[in-house]
Amino acid sequence: MNTLRDMQIVTTAKILRALGKSGYGCRLIEATGSTRVGAATLGLMLGYRRSFRTLGEAERAVKPYGKGGHESTANVDLHIGFSVRLSDYAAFYYLRDRVLHIQKVFDLGGNVGNLFYCYRNYVPLRTDIRWIVYDLPETIARGEALASSRNITNLQFTDDFRQIDGADLFVASGSLHYFDKSVPELLSHVGRLPQYVLINRTPLTEGQDFAVVQDGGHIRVACMLYNRSKLIADFGRLGYQVVGEWESPDFRVPVLDRPSSSVGAFTGLWLELR
Numbered sequence: 001m002n003t004l005r006d007m008q009i010v011t012t013a014k015i016l017r018a019l020g021k022s023g024y025g026c027r028l029i030e031a032t033g034s035t036r037v038g039a040a041t042l043g044l045m046l047g048y049r050r051s052f053r054t055l056g057e058a059e060r061a062v063k064p065y066g067k068g069g070h071e072s073t074a075n076v077d078l079h080i081g082f083s084v085r086l087s088d089y090a091a092f093y094y095l096r097d098r099v100l101h102i103q104k105v106f107d108l109g110g111n112v113g114n115l116f117y118c119y120r121n122y123v124p125l126r127t128d129i130r131w132i133v134y135d136l137p138e139t140i141a142r143g144e145a146l147a148s149s150r151n152i153t154n155l156q157f158t159d160d161f162r163q164i165d166g167a168d169l170f171v172a173s174g175s176l177h178y179f180d181k182s183v184p185e186l187l188s189h190v191g192r193l194p195q196y197v198l199i200n201r202t203p204l205t206e207g208q209d210f211a212v213v214q215d216g217g218h219i220r221v222a223c224m225l226y227n228r229s230k231l232i233a234d235f236g237r238l239g240y241q242v243v244g245e246w247e248s249p250d251f252r253v254p255v256l257d258r259p260s261s262s263v264g265a266f267t268g269l270w271l272e273l274r
């Protein structure tokens with residue numbers, strides 16, 4: 001990592017973020033970005049904090065500056081310590097009446113199983129539930145060690161999407177935006193579709209899909225901003241209807257070189273097969 005370059009990017013990001021919050025500043029940045037020279041200058045100044053067409057481009061740009069990304073020890077430790085968050089209550093509302101029909105859960109980006117540990121305190125999960133977390137190798141290893149130290153057998157880990165087959169509930173909580181395949185695309189390969197889908201804490205855009213880098217302080221990671229209408233229409237084509245939708249205003253993503261596309265609140269969705 002080039003420390004000086006990183007300091008310059010962080011400073012530029014701070015200035016543009018503050019500027020983009022005012023109407024005048026927002027118009028100034030958008031106008032600058034609408035010219036070829038302006039867009040190139042913004043891109044150069046912002047480095048990995050500019051917007052990208054694809055998740056892959058954003059991932060490559062942030063890699064040297066990512067502080068270990070999702071699998072860093074600090075990030076996994078943070079997840080082990082997580083308790084309930086505001087947007088989880090919306091999920092409990094829909095889960096509550098359906099929980100008896102949910103025996104297998106596929107939890108995309110489920111980290112060490114923090115949702116399993118949290119949800120079982122709020123919703124009467126079945127005693128024979130199989131809660132399967134899909135995550136990255138280092139995180140899976142930490143999750144397995146934690147589950148074993150707690151004598152938990154209902155929580156399992158996988159790196160295989162084929163485990164989606166037969167799930168009653170598919171969860172993508174705080175994770176849909178880290179995958180370059182959107183959830184409907186993942187589900188389109190599944191033999192038996194899950195009856196229920198829970199999407200929580202995900203940034204959606206009204207415009208075209210694009211990618212940015214989130215700077216969480218302890219880590220920096222690339223994320224997609226998927227188009228809301230297209231996502232819902234893609235679910236619809238698989239036979240899902242949106243039963244509930246909510247906002248998480250405690251999570252937001254600034255888009256520094258296109259401030260009018262910034263996401264001021266993340267979205268939650270509960271979907272069911274018709």
Ligand SMILES: C[S@@+](CC[C@H](N)C(=O)[O-])C[C@H]1O[C@@H](n2cnc3c(N)ncnc32)[C@H](O)[C@@H]1O
Nearest residue numbers: 070109110111114134135136139173174175178
């Ligand atoms: C913000 S955390 C969400 C954790 C949990 N689901 C929650 O709601 O608290 C995002 C998770 O997605 C995982 N993730 C990101 N990219 C991934 C990938 N390509 N493959 C597997 N897991 C990934 C990360 O490791 C991390 O555990």
